Amino acid sequence: MAPLADFKIMTDPIYMDYGASTPLDPRVHAVMDDCMHNDFGNAGARIHAFGMKAASHIDLAREQVADCIGTKKDSLVFTSGATESNNMALFGILDYLRATGKTHIITTAVEHKSVLGPMAEIEKRGFTVTYIQPKPCGMxxxxxxxxxxxxxTGLVSVQALNNEVGTIQPLAEIRAILPKDVIFHSDAAQAVGKMNFTLAECGNPDLVTLSSHKIYGPKGMGALYIAPNVRAHIKPLLFGSMYEGGMRAGTVATELCAGFGQAAELVHIELADDLAKMESLRTLFLKKLKGTLPDLVINGHSxxxxxxxxxxxxxxxxxTNEDMLAALPDLAFSPSSACNATRTGYISHVIRAMTGADQPARESMRLSFGRFTTEMEIVRAADMIxxxxxxxxxxxxxx
Known part of the structure; x- marks a missing residue:
């Protein structure tokens, strides 16, 4: 496997948009490359050696991801990413909720669009959705x-970590107050690798959304954790030749699973080092900005x-963030989340919900960094800002 020293991120421009997507770790790339070239069989064809070898990669990946969040591998369904996982969780449970008379859903005003979008559609299907407004810190x-x-109330959906401001939600506290018959979903796409995220520490949610490309794995890959007591109530979104324990149709991408698994294993092993590095870079970055920009406001929890x-x-x-985008062509950052960054004039729904006003949202910008960001890049980025x-x-x- 390639050592970390061999990885080089662009020095010009500077990449400060890890919240949108992380670079592929070279050790992940090595696993995927080997898989694509040597183990190209269909994992569904376990009748011969090629299919069995592909299936073994998927089984290993499932175990690696499961170990990362502290669960058993049979509780995971691989998907095409966090958006599909959120849709599977939210739409897959609807028939059960309707049948049990639980047609009220609770979520928050600061969720990712892959939760808020489904919620809007769910309302059109006759359900009532309550959107909780956050505290000024986003909590x-x-x-x-x-x-x-x-x-x-039959379902509560609260993200684990906000993708725009980084606020961590008290999932264990929320779980503790829920009635036993209320299903708890959490979008943890941004949480894994950025905090000590395990199911036990977060109150054991019933449904948890995971993403590969947020943890230095490949795009187009994610997973949905489904608790054993809830699995029978979730209906698939895709039908055909059924895989993933009958929860999803379509040939499973072996190399993407293998990459996701390797990325998850690296998070499991290197989390403490990654968190320490990110805390150090944050301190350096803010010290430099605060020393020169007295009007600087930091959105999120202190x-x-x-x-x-x-x-x-x-x-x-x-x-405005549009002014900053125009002034900083060599600094890659986002005015909000990546899915809305290309929309001209878009105002962050997260900052708007936190502040109750449009102007702060127009003036806010998200900078995010990670495993491969250097101190030199942090200093240079601060100077550019x-x-x-x-x-x-x-x-x-x-x-």
Whole structure:
């Protein structure tokens, strides 16, 4: 396998958008490359050696991902990514909820669009959805969820870690206040590798969404954890030749599974080192910005226990993120989440929900870094932001 030293991220421009997607770890690439060239059989064809070898890669990957979050491998269904996993969890449970008279769902106003989009469609199908507004730090507390519960509540969906501001949600606290007959789903696409995420530490949710490309694995790959007591209530989204324990149709991509598994194993082994590095880079980055930009506002939770170190969402009052995007062509960052970054004039629904206003959302930008970010890149990125802010402020003063 290629050593980490062989990996080189672009030095110009600087990549500060790990929240959108992480680079493929070279050790993951090596596993995938070997799989694609040597073990190309269909895992569904276990009647011969090629199929059995492919199936062994998928079985190993399932075990690696399961170990990463502290569960058994049979509880995981591989999918094409977090969006499919969220859709499988939310739409797959609807018939059961309707049959049991549980037609009220609770979620939050700061979820990813792959949760909010399905929720909008679910409302059209006759369900009632409550969207909890967050505290100014982006947190959803257990008592806030408790206040929204009704006798008809059947499902609660709360993300583990916010993708735009990095706030960590108190899942164990939320789980503890839920009635036993309420199903608990969490989108943990951003959480794995960015915090100590295991099912036990997060209150053992019934359904958990996972993503490969957020943990240095390949795109087009994810998983849905389904608790044993809930599995019988989830209906598949795709039908045909059924794989994944009858939960999903379509040939499983062996190389993507293998890559996801290797990425998960690396997170499991190297999490402490990754978290320490990201905390150090965060400290360096903010120290440099705060020393020069007195008006700097940091969106999200201020307590390190309740925020991810690698996501920093900042705001300079009076300067829009569109101005910053135009001024920083060599710095890769997002004004919000990646799925909305290409929409001209889009205002972050997360910042809007946290602040109750549009202007802070127009002025906020997300910078995120990770395993392969260097101190030199952090310092240079901070210098670029400072220079851009000062230049824009001078132009505003001259106008």
């Amino acid at each position: 959803i507390e257990g008592n806030m969820v408790a206040a929204a519960i009704t006798p008809q 307590d390190s226990k309740w925020r991810a170190a690698n996501i920093i969402n900042i705001r300079i009052p009076g300067i 400072i220079n851009a802010v000062q230049t824009i402020q001078k132009m505003q003063g001259a106008a």
